[in-house]
Amino acid sequence: MQNTAKWPKVLPPLTPEQKQRSDEFMKLWHEVLPQRYGLLEKFNHGFPVKRSRPGFVTTLEIGAGLGEHLHFEKLTPEQERGYHCNEFRPNMAAEILKRFPRVNTVVGDCQQRMDFADSSFDRIIAVHVLEHLPNLPGAIREAYRLVNKERGQLLIVIPTEGSLAYSLARKISAERVWNKRFGRGYAEFYKREHINVPHEILEELNPYFTLESRSYFPLPFLPMVLSNLCIGIALRPRATPLSSA
Numbered sequence: 001m002q003n004t005a006k007w008p009k010v011l012p013p014l015t016p017e018q019k020q021r022s023d024e025f026m027k028l029w030h031e032v033l034p035q036r037y038g039l040l041e042k043f044n045h046g047f048p049v050k051r052s053r054p055g056f057v058t059t060l061e062i063g064a065g066l067g068e069h070l071h072f073e074k075l076t077p078e079q080e081r082g083y084h085c086n087e088f089r090p091n092m093a094a095e096i097l098k099r100f101p102r103v104n105t106v107v108g109d110c111q112q113r114m115d116f117a118d119s120s121f122d123r124i125i126a127v128h129v130l131e132h133l134p135n136l137p138g139a140i141r142e143a144y145r146l147v148n149k150e151r152g153q154l155l156i157v158i159p160t161e162g163s164l165a166y167s168l169a170r171k172i173s174a175e176r177v178w179n180k181r182f183g184r185g186y187a188e189f190y191k192r193e194h195i196n197v198p199h200e201i202l203e204e205l206n207p208y209f210t211l212e213s214r215s216y217f218p219l220p221f222l223p224m225v226l227s228n229l230c231i232g233i234a235l236r237p238r239a240t241p242l243s244s245a
């Protein structure tokens with residue numbers, strides 16, 4: 001059962017000004033990241049592509065941002081028709097519609113039940129999403145409901161939030177971008193955004209999914225959270241959830 005004492009995590013409310021800054025920065029960061037940090041983006045979006053099983057038709061990408069991941073995919077017309085981008089922020093979803101009109105864009109909360117039938121998708125992709133979700137167990141249960149139990153995959157990339165390497169990297173990347181734009185403390189943003197750390201995410205995934213493969217960036221030969229920035233994980237759904245789920 002879900003640990004109701006921990007989930008969903010309760011965040012302090014945002015003022016209208018804070019909400020505007022948060023939405024503006026999230027869009028800005030998705031624009032800056034591929035321009036300045038190409039190697040990181042290559043890992044973020046290359047991992048799900050490389051680990052996808054052949055023959056998939058339908059894809060749900062949750063937290064699709066500005067649709068950056070689609071630049072890394074080589075989709076057939078059938079796979080494009082079966083590709084659904086889910087994005088919570090309407091200002092970002094509008095950019096996906098503009099940039100990628102041949103795929104489907106859905107505005108909504110991936111932590112809630114979505115308007116798709118059970119087992120609808122061969123792939124569910126979440127690139128730097130699960131660390132943001134106050135109701136992480138709800139999102140994972142919904143992903144399990146939607147993924148095809150016979151051939152489906154859940155393909156995720158998460159940051160090593162809490163590690164020394166990630167904390168240092170944030171100081172010289174996202175925090176600088178925030179301060180240049182807003183001139184005030186970045187903690188306002190990241191302390192309510194990266195709220196789930198790797199061990200929490202893996203713990204919530206385990207009742208519903210099993211590990212296929214895992215890769216670390218930038219030091220795959222040193223597979224430790226402490227010394228890396230991101231982890232790519234390919235999972236397959238269990239036939240039935242573990243009884244403790």
